[in-house]
Amino acid sequence: MAGRVVKQARAERTRAAVLLGAAEVFAEHGFSGASVMKIADRAGVTLGGVYFHFRSKEELARAIVTGQPDFVVPPDSSKGLQRAIDVTRTWARQLVESPMLRAGARLVWEQDRFMEAGENSHQQWTGLVIADLQAAQDAGELAPGVDIKAMARLVVNACTGAQMHSYVETGHLDLPERVEEIWRCLLPALGASGEIEMRDGR
Template structure:
């Protein structure tokens, strides 16, 4: 393992441990020594990567954003891609402690000065881009308000995952997402598109497996 690879791996170890600690204790309750102890690292190794708890929390918030959070498998229907991103995120949130910690931080009030808006805004942008493409392909009604829908989906998703967390330790998260999409999308998608959408609760698990198989095949092809 090269020095660079080792640094990347150490950073990942810290982030995984930090996600768990934030998920369990919240931002205010978590300490830096909780994090490096759990990761099995020294204080020095920690501070090589992060200068403060705040910087660490910002990196954790970032794991909700970008292609790592919602790997995309291209579909003919852009609305299915939007749905897939939501289900993959929801599925991962059911077991990925780092993602749970990240979502917890973005929901948490408290003494910290973190910019909690970024994950929400990134998801709004992502949804808006997907809805715009879907609209250009004729998948949506012409009168659909794309921005309002993009923001509604982000807000409503945040709430149903929280309700699922409080009531069922997130076990029914993707079932609740299925209900949300089935009730919201008919207001924007034309019937012929709706009929083709897969909104089943296990969609995320299947798409994630597909994305991983594709990534493995690509890695094999370029090796």
């Protein structure tokens, strides 16, 4: 039993190292410029160690992109509209330092090369924002008649564009301010009731 636990822990550490190494390589070189050998070298494992956990470079890229929401955890618990704001601001603040988020931001531009049919990062994030806005609407936080789906798409599109322009102009350093600006413009259109906080997402 003890031996099995040790092996499992070792396997989990190796998988985590491979994911981190892959994220760093993808963030630096993009999907096309990355190779499994580069990822193995960066992770400090053998090629066999990579292939034990992931069958291909495509599978690694998919795991990073589809796992993006798991890497964005706001420091404070919230729900509804406040949660949507907290998640986007936490993402914006962590993007500079997180290899996983940097890789995800770069990989979304090449996702047609590795995502399977029906998978789409933008749709994934839109679905999450829809859930938060629906909770806000159910709680009476939003004005009647707000188009939840359209507003969620607008939030995701605006944050994606802000990320791209922020990278070009400041290397993402001003992304939190850009995301906050997006929300300050959108809140009147949402007719938000109650006090909404622009919390520190560090």
